[in-house]
Amino acid sequence: MYFWGRELLNIVNLSARVAGKTILNGIDLSVNAGEVHAIMGPNGSGKSTLAQVLAGREDYDVTGGSAKFEGRDLLAMAPEERARAGLFLGFQYPVEIPGVNNVYLLKAALNAKRKAAGEPEVDAYEFLALIKQKMKFMGMSESFLTRGVNEGFSGGEKKRNEILQMLVLEPRLAILDETDSGLDIDALKIVAKGINSLRDPARAIVLVTHYQRLLDYIVPDQVHVLSGGRILKSGDKSLALELENRGYDWVQGSSTA
Amino acid sequence: MSSKSQDVEALIAQKYRHGFVTDIESDSLPPGLDEGVVAAISRKKHEPQFLLDWRLKAFRHWQTMREPAWAQVHYKPIDYQDISYYSAPRASSDAPKSLDEVDPKLLATYAKLGIPLHERARLAGVAVDAVFDSVSVATTFKEKLAKAGVIFCSFSDAVRNHPKLVEQYLGTVVPTGDNFFAALNSAVFSDGSFVYVPAGVRCPMELSTYFRINAAKTGQFERTLIVAAEGAAVSYLEGCTAPMRDENQLHAAVVELVALDDAQIKYSTVQNWYPGDENGIGGIYNFVTKRGECRGRNSKISWTQVETGSAITWKYPSCVLKGDNSVGEFYSVAVANHYQQADTGTKMIHIGRNTRSTIVSKGISAGRAQNTYRGLVKIAQSAEGARNFTQCDSLLMGGRCAAHTFPYMEVKNPTATVEHEASTSKIGEDQLFYCLQRGISAEDAVNMIVSGFCKVVFKELPMEFAVEAQNLLSVSLEGAVG
Numbered sequence: 001m002y003f004w005g006r007e008l009l010n011i012v013n014l015s016a017r018v019a020g021k022t023i024l025n026g027i028d029l030s031v032n033a034g035e036v037h038a039i040m041g042p043n044g045s046g047k048s049t050l051a052q053v054l055a056g057r058e059d060y061d062v063t064g065g066s067a068k069f070e071g072r073d074l075l076a077m078a079p080e081e082r083a084r085a086g087l088f089l090g091f092q093y094p095v096e097i098p099g100v101n102n103v104y105l106l107k108a109a110l111n112a113k114r115k116a117a118g119e120p121e122v123d124a125y126e127f128l129a130l131i132k133q134k135m136k137f138m139g140m141s142e143s144f145l146t147r148g149v150n151e152g153f154s155g156g157e158k159k160r161n162e163i164l165q166m167l168v169l170e171p172r173l174a175i176l177d178e179t180d181s182g183l184d185i186d187a188l189k190i191v192a193k194g195i196n197s198l199r200d201p202a203r204a205i206v207l208v209t210h211y212q213r214l215l216d217y218i219v220p221d222q223v224h225v226l227s228g229g230r231i232l233k234s235g236d237k238s239l240a241l242e243l244e245n246r247g248y249d250w251v252q253g254s255s256t257a
Numbered sequence: 258m259s260s261k262s263q264d265v266e267a268l269i270a271q272k273y274r275h276g277f278v279t280d281i282e283s284d285s286l287p288p289g290l291d292e293g294v295v296a297a298i299s300r301k302k303h304e305p306q307f308l309l310d311w312r313l314k315a316f317r318h319w320q321t322m323r324e325p326a327w328a329q330v331h332y333k334p335i336d337y338q339d340i341s342y343y344s345a346p347r348a349s350s351d352a353p354k355s356l357d358e359v360d361p362k363l364l365a366t367y368a369k370l371g372i373p374l375h376e377r378a379r380l381a382g383v384a385v386d387a388v389f390d391s392v393s394v395a396t397t398f399k400e401k402l403a404k405a406g407v408i409f410c411s412f413s414d415a416v417r418n419h420p421k422l423v424e425q426y427l428g429t430v431v432p433t434g435d436n437f438f439a440a441l442n443s444a445v446f447s448d449g450s451f452v453y454v455p456a457g458v459r460c461p462m463e464l465s466t467y468f469r470i471n472a473a474k475t476g477q478f479e480r481t482l483i484v485a486a487e488g489a490a491v492s493y494l495e496g497c498t499a500p501m502r503d504e505n506q507l508h509a510a511v512v513e514l515v516a517l518d519d520a521q522i523k524y525s526t527v528q529n530w531y532p533g534d535e536n537g538i539g540g541i542y543n544f545v546t547k548r549g550e551c552r553g554r555n556s557k558i559s560w561t562q563v564e565t566g567s568a569i570t571w572k573y574p575s576c577v578l579k580g581d582n583s584v585g586e587f588y589s590v591a592v593a594n595h596y597q598q599a600d601t602g603t604k605m606i607h608i609g610r611n612t613r614s615t616i617v618s619k620g621i622s623a624g625r626a627q628n629t630y631r632g633l634v635k636i637a638q639s640a641e642g643a644r645n646f647t648q649c650d651s652l653l654m655g656g657r658c659a660a661h662t663f664p665y666m667e668v669k670n671p672t673a674t675v676e677h678e679a680s681t682s683k684i685g686e687d688q689l690f691y692c693l694q695r696g697i698s699a700e701d702a703v704n705m706i707v708s709g710f711c712k713v714v715f716k717e718l719p720m721e722f723a724v725e726a727q728n729l730l731s732v733s734l735e736g737a738v739g
Contacts, residue, residue: 055694059686083696091694095687099709108705109695116696148709165695 006033008173008204009054014065015229016053023049025229026065031173034201038215038240039208041226042248047208048092050226051177055089056082069173083109084116086172090162090179092208097149102161103131105149106168113169134167137197139190155182163194174198175206180214192217212244225251286343292316295444298343302413302447307424315433315443322437328600329629329661330569332542335507342445342478405461407491408453412480415451422453426484430513430550430577438509438544438571442478446511449480454489454520463719465494479510485520487553492523494719506531508567509544518553518580523561525718527726530566535624537596540568547574551583551609559586560603561717563726568597573631575604578612578640585614588714590726593626593658594734602632602663607640607673616647619711622658623734629661636673643673651681652710654703654734707734 009031016024023046031037041047053060054067056079067074069087077085097105111121122130128145135144138160150158159179166174176195180188195205195218207214215223215237223239224231225248232251233239243251286297295316299309324335402409408419415423433443454460485491508530514522524547533540543566549558560574570593576585587603605614614634622628634645651660664677684706692702708715708727715723 055690057690079690079693080696080698083694089694091691095685095691097688097691097706097709099712100705105692105695105697105705108697108701109692112696112698112701169695 007031008033008070009206010066010068011054012066014050014053014067015063016049016060017063018049018060022063023060023229024053027226027229027231029224029231031204031206033172033204034199035221036199036205036207036218038220038223039206039226039231040210040212040223040240040243043210045226046229047210047226048177049229051089051092051175051206051208054082054175055079055087080112081116084113086113088166088169088171088174090159090166090174090176092177092179092181094150094153094158094162096151096153098151100149102147102149103127103145106131106165109165110168131164131168134164137167138164138194140164156184156187159183159191160187160194163191166198167194170198172202173204173206175208177208178210179207180209180211188214189217212240215240227252285341288341289338290340290342290445294342298445298447301343302416304416305420307420308416308427311428311433312444315440316445318434319437319440319444322434322440324437328571328631329627329663330571330598330600332569332598335542337441340507343447401461405458406455407458407460408451409464410451412446412449412451412482415453415482419451419453422484423451423482426482426513426515428513430515430548431511431546436546439511439546442480442509442511442546446478446480449482449510451481452483452491452493454485454491456486456517457488458486459489460491463492463494465496477506477508477510479508481510481512482515483513483522483524484515485517485522485556487517488519489517490521492525492719494525494527496527496529506541507544508541510546512545512547512574514549514558516549516551516553516556516558516580516583519555520553521557521559522549523559524549524574526560526562526564527718528562528564528566528570531568532566532595532597533568535595537568537625540597541566542569543567543572544569545572547572548577548604549575549585550577551580551585551612553583554580554609555582556580557584557586559584559588559717561586561588561714562601563590563592563711563714563718563730564599564601565592565730567599570597570599570601572601573603575606576614577606577608578614578643579608580612581609582611582613583609584612586717587614587616587618588717589617590619590621590711590714590730591628591630592621592730592734593623593628595624595626597624597626599627600629600631602630604633604635605645607634607636607643607645610639610641610643612640612643614643614645616645616649617713618647618649619714620649620651620660621654621707621710621734622651622660623654624658626658627661628659629663631663631665633665633667634675635666636668636670636675638669640670641672643670645673645675647675647677649677649679650710651679652707653681653683703734704730 007030011027011029014024014027027050039047049060053062062075069085074082107127114121140160150161153161162179179191183191207218220237223235223237225233225243286294292313295312296309299312431439434440452464483493514524516522530541530543551558558576562574564570574587578585585605591599591601593599602618603616616632618630620628620630630649632647634647636643647664649662653660660681662679666675668675688706689702693699707730715726718726
């Protein structure tokens with residue numbers, strides 16, 4: 001049903017602001033099924049804002065343009081509808097929810113999605129089997145089963161937990177916001193392994209990242225450089241390497257030249 | 258961008274689900290209060306002289322008292338002459354001996370509330386002494402309890418059948434003149450529950466009572482007395498729902514607990530009286546005096562409460578720790594939404610040596626509600642080695658509600674240890690958005706976050722009650738997303 005090359009995400013001239021300040025200034029982006037895109041850029045370029053706007057964060061005002069997800073008007077959908085339709089945001093700073101069991105939240109999330117798709121809910125036993133398998137894959141200890149959502153997790157544990165959630169929810173489009181930040185090399189490898197395991201012809205992944213490092217482990221099909229709320233340059237994976245060598249000034253300089 | 262705020266409005270507008278009135282002809286006294294009314298109540302209930310004298314003493318004391326004004330609550334003055342002080346279901350004179358004899362309309366009322374009395378009792382093994390408009394009409398599992406020697410009956414029955422026990426313990430924890438509302442209750446209380454667990458007996462089942470206010474304009478003055486003799490143990494569950502109405506209803510209950518040497522009493526409450534509508538019209542005024550006395554050595558009294566109802570809550574379940582090594586506990590979740598006002602907390606009075614107390618209070622405020630924790634930890638000079646731990650957390654939903662904390666401490670023994678922790682947090686937009694982004698609805702997300710906040714208290718509730726409490730919390734806070 002879903003073929004390589006089918007367009008999943010289509011963004012045209014998207015602009016947005018927060019607290020009266022324009023952050024996104026006419027973004028154009030097309031992401032097809034089966035692809036991995038990396039969005040890179042300096043701090044304050046609008047990378048995280050783009051991720052948040054696509055996920056439906058209310059604090060951001062969309063001031064122009066459009067965003068379509070599998071042909072549906074993404075901007076008209078509530079955040080939870082976007083999630084149930086298969087859009088996943090891996091948070092840069094996953095929030096702690098004290099007293100709420102990690103597994104309980106994830107089971108509720110999976111069942112909300114299944115319900116929306118007209119599928120039967122998973123029961124506790126099925127779910128436990130599923131999550132244990134995914135946790136093993138992500139090298140997580142069973143203590144995660146009993147802990148509160150991100151409660152007392154280290155930075156690396158939080159990021160790993162985001163990827164675990166992604167693997168359980170199996171989104172059609174995953175937007176991962178600086179999932180690599182704050183990870184040591186071993187953790188980075190595990191996170192990359194998790195992300196790569198989700199690559200398939202029916203899905204797409206958008207990696208928002210500051211550094212090239214992650215792309216050593218997850219090779220992108222396309223790389224975009226974001227600056228000043230606009231995509232200044234797009235290319236293949238070699239663009240990321242070039243950026244690494246020449247710095248962001250190179251792109252910013254070349255665009256104004 | 259999304260329809261979230263509209264949904265919130267719609268959900269906030271949701272009506273109280275348990276709002277209906279059962280049409281059962283009431284045998285009521287006309288409004289008004291004087292010594293004649295007090296005597297009439299006593300006469301209607303065929304009470305012995307000592308109780309009439311006790312009531313009159315309380316009434317005379319009450320007349321000299323003023324309504325307290327120190328609580329962080331505001332309401333129009335109550336006209337105590339405009340209240341009817343007695344109302345009983347019609348068939349009270351020949352009380353039913355089994356469920357078959359109970360008015361079917363009454364049973365239907367319980368069914369509407371989701372409390373199929375007989376089923377619940379049979380399936381859950383819980384004896385239910387159902388108080389309906391002040392007079393007990395159904396009591397189950399009496400035989401099993403009787404076999405264990407446990408007395409669990411309506412207060413009226415206790416006065417009839419166990420007058421000595423009543424006379425011995427009534428008013429020994431909350432004296433007639435303790436406070437304005439307790440004095441009023443002592444003068445006019447209509448009925449309630451009585452529990453006596455004899456020495457060495459662990460009550461074989463959890464004891465449960467469902468209170469329900471029904472006849473219009475009838476104040477409710479329940480009286481509960483629970484005594485656990487040496488080495489006895491009992492767990493008592495109290496839960497309430499009430500019909501919707503426009504006028505304010507006064508409720509001034511008194512609960513007294515007595516624990517002798519090595520005895521344990523666990524008292525759990527889920528309170529869901531009509532809180533008034535979204536504009537703050539109507540709702541129950543709940544002025545309750547609850548106090549337990551750890552009279553004996555090594556005794557323990559534990560209060561757990563989940564308070565979601567009432568327009569005004571004024572309630573401080575307390576423990577007097579007289580016996581050496583005795584333990585007092587207070588676990589509370591108090592929810593206030595719309596225009597609700599809650600001023601609640603506890604008092605831990607340490608008198609005996611090595612007495613210990615724990616206070617965990619979770620206040621949740623939403624809408625325009627005012628939620629106050631008021632607590633007193635008092636360590637008497639005699640309380641060598643006493644210890645207290647207090648934790649007060651407040652959760653705010655939206656920007657128009659308020660939380661207040663008034664912890665009082667009086668420590669007169671230098672060997673005592675008193676710890677206090679407090680926090681105030683807001684349901685974060687971040688937490689909410691995180692859940693939404695995982696596909697969880699705003700409503701479910703709020704429930705989840707709030708349940709997480711209250712978890713330590715829910716853990717203290719008996720299992721079936723914990724589920725009920727969680728449901729109640731969901732209903733009370735639906736749509737209250739800030």
